[in-house]
Amino acid sequence: MxxxxxxxxxxxxxxxxxxxxxxxxxxxxxxxxxxxxxxxxxxxxxxPSKAAVKAMAKALDSLNLYPESGAYELRQALAKKLKVKPDTLFFGNGSNELLQLIAEAFVSPGDEVMFSAVSFVVYSIAANITGGTIIQIPQDNFRHNIDGFIARLSPKTKLIFICNPNNPTGTIITKAEFEKLMQAVPKNVIVVLDEAYFEYADDKNYPDGIKYLSKYPNLIVLRTFSKVYGLAGIRAGYGVADPEITGIMERIRPPFNINTLAQKGALAALGDKxxxxxxxxxxxxxxxxxxxxxxxxxxxxxxxxxxxxxxxxxxxxxxxxxxxxxxxxxxxxxxxxxxxxxxxxxxxxxxxxxxxxxxx
Ligand SMILES: Cc1ncc(COP(=O)(O)O)c(C=O)c1O
CATH class of the missing domain: 3.90.1150.10 (Aspartate Aminotransferase, domain 1)
Known part of the structure; x- marks a missing residue:
């Protein structure tokens, strides 16, 4: 070494x-x-959406200025679309950054971070950055084993990542499985529902995480403009959570972490039905x-x-x-x-x- x-x-x-x-x-x-x-x-x-490309091209001449840090326009538009309050949203340089920031905000060395054994690789990175102890739950036929998660809850559990639909297996947890998990998880354990592929899911039993936020204040839902919106190159992701949680994220978010082009492109893409x-x-x-x-x-x-x-x-x-x-x-x-x-x-x-x- x-x-x-x-x-x-x-x-x-x-x-x-x-x-x-x-x-x-x-x-x-x-x-x-x-x-x-x-x-x-x-x-x-x-x-990418042609409307997004146009909006970003229009913004090029203003790149001498810092981005609007609070992403005002994008925040208002997303809040309206998702039927949530603007202060429940927080933005990141891709949802990847948010995964890491959430771990940094909540996990101290020795805390346990739980996720499926075959899931998005960044969960391990996020947990390791913070010195958290990784608890990987074996899957059941390429699906998250919710009973397995529940069985491994301990007083040290601090953060749970659930990827739904799951990358790389493409499987989902159902509404009933999600409710079962949330009922079993103590209220001070943060559950991140990573919905990077939300828009593609067409199974009627697929839960829309945002609908559960008022019931479970310890839930954070993450989504991205990288997939269905075709904007992986500009790095724009967002989270939806209780305002107390978004307030915590605001403390550790790097200033201007969602750049001008990302804000303009995401806003336009959102309108391109x-x-x-x-x-x-x-x-x-x-x-x-x-x-x-x-x-x-x-x-x-x-x-x-x-x-x-x-x-x-x-x-x-x-x-x-x-x-x-x-x-x-x-x-x-x-x-x-x-x-x-x-x-x-x-x-x-x-x-x-x-x-x-x-x-x-
Ligand atoms: C499950 C999952 N979450 C998050 C991300 C990160 O996406 P981004 O940082 O581009 O928003 C990806 C990217 O592949 C993913 O597959």
Missing amino acids: GKFEEVAKKSVMQIKPYVPGKPVAAVQRELGLKDVIKLASNENPLG AHLAATLKTNKEGRAYLYAELKKLGIKFVPTQANFIFIILDRNAMIYFEALQKKGVIIRTVFDNFARITIGTMKENKRLIKALKEIK
């Missing part, structure tokens, strides 16, 4: 750096390929197509409530990743023989299936 690694917090040295989906440009460079598609990071295959509808239609059609084709190929998968599909391969996922990459298709390995594919445009989905047929 170098001397700075000895100086760094032990909990930080336990963190494995986040590995993002491989960028298109990297595959183009490394393999000398021109035509590369990325189905690895659950981005919106239709691109056609883009939202087209995105959901593309996802639904793509999902049906991929289900049918994966079945024909004999590739097992977990039915999804999001914009990606968790697939179970017959060999290590890395073998598929590398073979597909050579054909200009980037997917995401999870571990062992598990991988995750983002649902793309129909053209992209067909290309993925063709490549899979060729390498199987």
Whole structure:
């Protein structure tokens, strides 16, 4: 170990750096390929809303000024859309930043942070930054095991992350399961319901976290403009919670953490109903197509409530990743023989299936 690694917090040295989906440009460079598609990071295959692009372009000339820190216009518009009070909202440089800030605000060394064993990798990073003790709950058939969470509650439990729909498995917890968890969790334990893929879920038993906020003041709901709104590149996410919690977040939020372009783009995207509808239609059609084709190929998968599909391969996922990459298709390995594919445009989905047929 170098001397700075000895100086760094032990909990930080336990963190494995986040590995993002491989960028298109990297595959183009490394393999000398021109035509590369990325189905690895659950981005919106239709691109950003044109209205958002226009609004951001219009804001370029004012970039000498700091952003409006309280995101006034975006806050008002979101409050109206979600039917919540403006002071229940807080914003972040992507919801990723909010996951970390929440852990920093509530978790002290030795506190327990609980989440599913196969879930969004940033929960581990957030817990480790704060020196919290990670409690991972094994899944039940690729789903969050709510009874497992309840059984592991202890006086040290401080924070629970529930990813719903879950990344990477695409499964959901139902309204009944969510209520069961919230009833069992002590009122001073913070529950973060990460709804990054909220808009895609179409199961009637899927709970809309915002509807439960008045009943459970220890609940924080997180959403993002990175997925269905197609704005992953500008980094805009938000949380909805009791004003006491948003007040705490306000204390530790870096000043101006939601930048001008993010505020303008998100506001315009929120009003672009056609883009939202087209995105959901593309996802639904793509999902049906991929289900049918994966079945024909004999590739097992977990039915999804999001914009990606968790697939179970017959060999290590890395073998598929590398073979597909050579054909200009980037997917995401999870571990062992598990991988995750983002649902793309129909053209992209067909290309993925063709490549899979060729390498199987
Ligand atoms: C479950 C989940 N939560 C949060 C995020 C972070 O999204 P962002 O920081 O872009 O808002 C992601 C991104 O992939 C995610 O999958």
